[in-house]
Amino acid sequence: MELADRVQSLTPSSTLAITSKAKALKDEGHDVIGLGAGEPDFNTPSYILDAAKEAMDHGQTKYTPSGGLVPLKNAIRGKFERDQNLSYTNSEIIVTTGAKHALYTLFQVLLNRGDEVIVPVPYWVSYPEQIKLAEGQPVYVKASEENSFKITPEQLEDSITSYTKAVIINSPSNPTGVLYTKEELQALGEVALKNNIFIVSDEIYEKLIYGQQSHQSIATISDDLKDITIIINGVSKSHAMTGWRIGYAAGNENIIKAMTNLASHATSNPTSIAQYAAIAAYSHDENEIEQMKLAFEERLNKLYNWITSIPNVSCVKPDGAFYLFPNFKNVVNHSSFDSVDEWVKQLLEEEKVAVVPGSGFGSEDNIRLSYATSLDNLEEAAKRIKRFVEKHSK
Known part of the structure; x- marks a missing residue:
C-alpha cells in the first residue's frame, strides 16, 4: 500500500523515540533515569482537578x-x-x-x-x-x-x-x-x-x-x-x-x-x-505555579553546575523552560564515538540515562537534558554521565 507523500517525508520525533526506548528498558527491569521528558513532573494543581470534577458532575x-x-x-x-x-x-x-x-x-x-x-x-x-x-x-x-x-x-x-x-x-x-x-x-x-x-x-x-x-x-x-x-x-x-x-x-x-x-x-x-x-x-492565584517554578530553578542551577564540571562540556545557561542544551562535541572528539547521536545511544545502553540527541533539534553537537525530574535523579544522572565520559575518554 502506497502512503501519501506528505507523511512519507516526516521525521519521527526524536524525543518520543528516546522516551520509548527508555520505557522499554525500564519495563525490562533496568534502573533507567529519563531526562527526555518535555513535561513537568508535578501533578496538575488540585484546584484545577476540582474544577474538572465539578464540570463532569454538572454534565x-x-x-x-x-x-x-x-x-x-x-x-x-x-x-x-x-x-x-x-x-x-x-x-x-x-x-x-x-x-x-x-x-x-x-x-x-x-x-x-x-x-x-x-x-x-x-x-x-x-x-x-x-x-x-x-x-x-x-x-x-x-x-x-x-x-x-x-x-x-x-x-x-x-x-x-x-x-x-x-x-x-x-x-x-x-x-x-x-x-x-x-x-x-x-x-x-x-x-x-x-x-x-x-x-x-x-x-x-x-x-x-x-x-x-x-x-x-x-x-x-x-x-x-x-x-x-x-x-x-x-x-x-x-x-x-x-x-x-x-x-x-x-x-x-x-x-x-x-x-x-x-x-x-x-x-x-x-x-x-x-x-x-x-x-x-487562569482564574486562580499562581502560588502553586510559583512553587513549581522555584523547584525548576533550583534544579537548573544544580544540574548546570554538575554538567559543566564534566571535562570538555560547554553549555549556555538557560533563562527559562526546563532544559539544558550542552555542547558535547569535544566530549565526542575525545572518545572513540563518531557522533553525538552514537554517544547518546551508548549512554543509554551502558549507564541507563536517556537524553535526547541535539540532531533532532538541528544541532548535532548538542544534547538536550530535561530537568523535569527530582534532584536525586538529576544528581545520579550527572554522576553516570560523568562516569561514562571518563570511561570513554582518550
Missing part, C-alpha cells in the same frame, strides 16, 4: 463551540491583559487541542505550496514537520552558540525571499531555554514589518523564567507588531497540564476564523472537561 461533557468556550476565551483575554497588557477580542482567539494543534492549524491556513517559514536553529522538533505537512518549506537559520542560540536581525533579513510567509520565534526556547530581550525582539520585528511577513510567537514556556529575567512578547512592543504576530500558548507547561491538551492562538481575526473553520472539521472542539479545567487555571 459539562457535551460538544462545545469549535473555537472554544466563551468563558475560557474570556479567561485567556484576562490573562493577556494581566500579564502583558495585550487586548484581544474573542474573535481573535481560538482554543485548540494543545498548543501543538494551534501551530499545526495555523500553518495549514497560512501556507500555500512553496511558501517559506524561517525556522531558527535549534528548533522544536515539530516546527519543520508541521510546515512540510502544510506543503510549505522550512528555511533554517543557524543561531550561533556564541550568540546564546539567538538569531540576529541580519540573519533574518538575509533569509527572507519573495516566498517568505513567516518567521518563528520561540522564547523561552525549547530546546535551549534562552530568552530574547525586548531590544532583540524589536530589532527582529522591524525586519518582519519591513518585509511584510508574519511572526509566529511560541510562548508556551513564558511562566518558566528564572533569575532576574522576565518574559517579553513581541506583540507588546507596538500595535504594528501585534497586527502581524500570532501568539501560541497553552496551559501544558505553566500549569502541569500536558495531558489535558488545551492550547490557544491569538492574533489576526481572519486567520483565527480560518483556523476555527478548519478545527471544526478536524477535531470538532477541544475536550469540554479540559476547557473547564483551563478556566480554573
